[in-house]
Amino acid sequence: MARPAPVLAAAGDAPLTTLAGVGPAVAEKLAARGLLSLQDLWLHLPRQYEDRTRITPIAMLQPGAAAQVEGVVEAVERGFRYRPMLRVALDDGSRGTLVLRFFHFRSQQVNQFRVGARVRAYGTPRPGQHGLEIVHPSYRVLGAGEDGGLGDALDPVYPAVEGIGPATLRRLVGQALDRLPGEEALELLPRGLLAGTPTLPSLREALLTLHRPPRDADVAALLAGTHPAQRRLALEEMLAHQLSLRRQRIALQSHVAPVLDDDAGLLARLRRALPFALTGAQERVFEEIRADLRKGVPMLRLVQGDVGSGKTVVAAMAALMAIGGGRQAALMAPTELLAEQHLANLRGWLEPLGLRVAWLAGKVSGRARSAVMADAASGAAQLVVGTHALMQEGVVFRDLALAIVDEQHRFGVHQRLALRDKGAAEGIAPHQLVMTATPIPRTLAMAAYADLDVSAIDELPPGRTPVQTVVLGAGRRPDLIERIRAACAEGRQAYWVCTIIDESDEVVAQAAQTTWEQLTAALPGLRVGLVHGRMKAADKQATMLAFKAGELDLLVATTVIEVGVDVPNASLMIIENAERLGLSQLHQLRGRVGRGSQASSCVLLYQPPLSQMARERLDTMRSTGDGFVIAEKDLELRGPGELLGTRQTGLVGFRIADLARDADLLPGVQQIAEALVREAPDAADRVVDRWIGGAARYAGA
Template identity: 80%
Template sequence: MARKDGRAVDLNTQSLSSLPGVGPRVAEKLAARGLLTLQDLWLQLPRQYEDRTALTPIRALQPGVAAQVEGTVEAVERGFRYRPSLKVAIGDGSHATLVLRFFHFRAAQVAQFSPGARVRCYGTPRAGGHGLEIVHPSYRVIEHESALGEQLDPVYPAIEGIGPASLRRLIGLALDKLPDDEALELLPRAMRDSLRLPSLREALLTVHRPPRDADVAALLAGTHPAQRRLVLEELLAHHLSLRRQRIALQQHRAPALAGKGRLAERLRDALPFALTQAQHRVFEQIRHDLAQPHPMLRLVQGDVGSGKTVVAAMAAMLAVEAGKQAALMAPTELLAEQHLNNLRGWLEPLGVRVAWLAGKVTGKARAAVLAEVASGDAQMVVGTHALMQEGVAFNDLALAIVDEQHRFGVHQRLALRDKGAGGRVGVDAVVPHQLVMTATPIPRTLAMAAYADLDVSAIDELPPGRTPVQTVALSAERRPELIERIRGACAEGRQAYWVCTLIDDSDEVVAQAAQSTFEALSAALPELRVGLVHGRMKAIEKQATMRAFKDGTLDLLVATTVIEVGVDVANASLMIIENAERLGLAQLHQLRGRVGRGSAASSCVLLYQSPLSLLAKQRLETMRQTHDGFVIAEKDLELRGPGELLGTRQTGLATFRVADLARDAGLLPQVRELADQLLAESPDIADRIVQRWVGGAARYASA
């Protein structure tokens, strides 16, 4: 950052075209990877390091251990038997020989390797036909004595169209323009000192140009103090951006639903089951939020079958009692319809009008529902994303409930919120309270990072009487036994699922796998009614098959993982998951949750292909040991990391440049403290930290 007229001038936004060698074509290639400014290059961190500060005698080389050697060319051989190849034998004073092998080379390269030429090269040796060899080493021919490097060489993620040496040069030029400490630093010194972390400038220079005595193991593990410094600021920026959105939302007004709660009590008393302690606790948290004159934004997470819908229905009754409306939006028509049936069964006896609005409600029926919603006669409105379409106007929406929120885009949640504001979104707009539900338990550490703008409640207790699902892992060779097991279960009047999974394959291939499994099982079990559901089918066909299974007119449902979320078939007691080793724990747990919904003993069979990797063994063992979604989520985070667990689509959480939530979760409590301190004492610094790391992406991060 340079100083001009006594004010700080940000170099962060300076375009890369200011660097020598960055013309329009190079700029375009860098931009394709999101590298637009000097700061983007500062934060383009090495993925590994090469130690060229010393030479290793050829005799001391070890297979698999990267090293730098220097030797004299002893022999050169070109071959063309299968494909062009070039072998160069070099020797040194340790009286040993190393072969350098190339498959891609030009005539000029061959000419460089004349016998007697001196070559310095770097690479990872492996066992070859005649001793050790290095395939495609990085090398240079040395004509005079050449000094060794003073620091470790960074290796950056590859960028198409830009060679490693060019990229290293550009990042070096960008680093030469790093402002001084005072101009670059945003974190107060006392804060850094208390955490024993270097300044930002020092951290960047250490990570890009580590001294020869640097702790390489810590750098490669991402735990070096210089990296922790960068991680801390990035996590802080994301946390602050979410918190600022929350603060912005709290500026709006919302209807204070502070009634006596008689309608919610009548609903609770009429239920054919008693609420669990966890349900009571979470309802009280929601009730407290709804009584405030600013909008609630609460996430309720709980395992499949923990009773989130009942709690949401009781919350909706607080809105209805106040003479206002509540809406519940679900991602699929079948799931929305399931909510509709439950809510009608619970609420209509209390005199509450429940309306249904989905894509298939058309013509006069749709016009009638829209009129009820607009007049306020419909007190509870259930539907799919059809609730957010133009033409849907609420009379007085006070509570918007979103089920399985990660299946909706952020824009869709914003749209439902804005419906309640009557389309007005100024600070003085009255917006509805928002209640978000998910059956995908999220580890506490991740929830702290991903949902800093939400209050998080957990229904961490299952209703009594739920029979735990017995889980077994079987090798795929035992398929024939399973087919007999399905025959037996269906003969007793039960139903079964057979889930086909293929990873990293197109929908086409998965659909084909499901299709062929469907055909094989139909042939093996001619007496059973077998249905098929996969992602390539039209929505209307999928819905019809799922409904037939729910109604009991199908015995066995062959499906892809599209059935993961939500459908409740109490009579299904057997779940078979093929290629279970290829799925993450959270997904396996969701699928297993489709059975064990009734009183019958239920089983989940995890069919796997041998041999199992260590990771797959750990996953299947975890599934056998526990049914607790929160324990499974923590284990999933440990085994897979947060990227897969959350996915940016699922949370709106931006992808991180340097932070790794699984590795860096321990910093989150400090991040929260620092965020509180900055928001209270230095809001302008908080703004600049967000701008540096998140920029404009903050707007929709968690609407």
């Protein structure tokens, strides 16, 4: 394969101070928006377009559809009702009158609008008191005999840069485009590589089309992000992220990792002791993990599985591979509640095998903390379970061979790296196993986790019953209280989750407190508990344990119970203000019931009226219990940034690509990435530099 021509560094990398009109002050304002070089301006794409290539007769205007008109001033009215106002009536002879309305204006503007003057204006008409009107249009008063001319291309409207006016920004982008290199110098992808993708223009053609779309351009496609020019840029941006992740993977695999095997026969002993048989999916995923651990390169595997699919026992078996080889493992979870749930399960399974499972969290202090740290450092603790406390300075392992992170998307990059580094020394790195109960859509996994091997536990253990989900308006609250009374009379338990979203945790706690008081009064024969995030950890834990032990009938809680609670006897879940939560969180909460063999229900209470997105979310919850289907819908509705969390820097930074919209490009992106890395590594590096620069990638964690 012929290597592409080198990019003209003198062009794309030239600072913006080389443009006319960009002095230190303007350059500083542009830099604050991340615009430093000509290439940055090339990729600063318009957010919308204004069509000034034609004149629309006033009689043909449609409310809400932006248009350009030209007419003669019929009347001018300057008044002050509640605030200063200027109204200018235009007539173009098409049997239509349009009013231009201004609330902010100067005296010289009023003088411009003399009766009989010809005015060309652009804006979005809307119904007014006397027909259609445009509020604060852009306009020009034409001189006698001036035809004004019409543009050959749509006018771009760029994302705002503070302190720089739209016209100035448009002029600077135009200057930058005038210095765009020729096609061969700009193109980094050999044409042969694009053969398997949809017909797309060259990069140069795509940039010019997006900044200066011709008058016959498909505006609807441009605004939807589906124009071939946008897809060409989206493909290269996704390719840059894919290559960056692969670079991380290659760097990780340059390390040596311990070869792990269960030399002590612990796995067979655990299997004999377990009160249940593993599902086929659990067996398949564990075999994938075991194959990784037997290699001399660091494993980096993501295990995703729906709520209750049995990830913890698979993690325990992976830990035994390290422990059986005389080494240590650590498991980190984002909350004490979830970490303690893992601790209880792991101690129940592993301590009968004669193993020491230690516990390290923020609340472990004094002598107890010192003892745990000493056991980790000496190797007496073969498995250490904990929260962020595991990553703190001073926590040392004798020989950490496997780092397990649960609900990995809740941790930032540096936190995951900090745990991995506890076992890294002189080119040796521990294996990493990351888990999530939030199923990740295939498209997101392909793009966001290109440096991980992904396994899915896509089968629930036998005996789990599907949860029936119903959606009710808040007016049905009294009926639900009676339903709780009946369920608890039959010996079952129920959750009532308060989900009011506010900047302050205190507001959510107050809502839960009020609900607890109301339900305690309405259900005098029942034992009602309360859990929220502002309670002391010990009080919260005591209440949870009481509920699990059956000492409480009804638990009123905030979304703190989203993960880490396993109460098989709980068969009814009521989620208040369900319209305020995302699909994945609703699915996680629903997973708290249906964990036993009895029929379970989840009631989603909403406060009308519902937005279109909220209605789609609730309909999805009602129609399916498949976490992977729900994850795909969540990606479609919310986008990748919210699904991964703001700390997952990278996907949030996509400027052009949209993983839900552009998913069909991903297979081609992967093929191009493989070919570039193999046959044109210099071009691969330049693609990454163009789109990402030297930013550290989160996915190496």
